[in-house]
Amino acid sequence: METQIPPQHQDVQPGIQAELDPQPKVIRYNYRGTNKLKDKVALITGGDSGIGQSVAVHFAREGADIAIVYTEREEVDAQQTKELVEAEGRQILLLPGDLKQADFCERVVEETIKRFGKLNIVVNNAAIQLQHKKFEEMQDEDLVNTYETNIYSFFRVTKAALKHLHEGDSIINTTSVTAYQGRADLPEYSSTKGAIMAFTRALAGNLAKKKIRVNGVAPGPIWTPLNPASVSAKEVAMFGKDVPMKRPGQPCEVAPAYVYLASEDSSYVTGQVIHPNGGTIING
Structure with missing residues (x-):
């Protein structure tokens, strides 16, 4: 899956996938679903593009119905996700809004239950990424926005979802x-992201008695719109070349890890993190 990425930059966080060149590879043509998630319902934050979009399509190919959360500026990408999921013969619910708002985090769960009647899989995936080469350049607003999006929403969505999750369900x-x-x-x-790792381990222990599994995925350099929205065009052109495999990964090389963690294949796995990162050893 060698990919040549030309210099490019976007000024909007978390980026628009429709504007990427080349387009990310969302699903492999030879990926065959085997009903591992037949008639399950998955809620995916940041499900409009990149890894989230790929997870949505893989879940759908495995038989799940999908709800995705995204910002209103990402409507074009969300509509593409809708088309891809529906092409798999599954239903999808679009939930645009701001995950920094606590009431919206609760509402996305309520709307998912209202539409599908149940919830089995929660994928906390939404994120923004702001570059500060000098630490003193960071503004307090940057800190607040990043934490409210990247970790507060994980707590809030998960808390709202728990009353609907049961034995065998999973959080990723x-x-x-x-x-x-x-x-x-x-x-x-x-x-x-360090907080998310610790949250995953702590929550896994907390929910083990309920037999709800909690795991994580720690991607390395994956080609998504978050990258050109975060760094300079010159840096984008070098993206992923510093890992042992000497290339960026594609969303379709990450999403099957989520399928594994959402399905019964991982029935004895909780509190763990999978590392699709191109060969970087982190001993974590």
């Missing part, structure tokens, strides 16, 4: 390789 949190390595120019983002 998107963390990052930066949770383990840190990244000098992404201090807020890296620290929220």
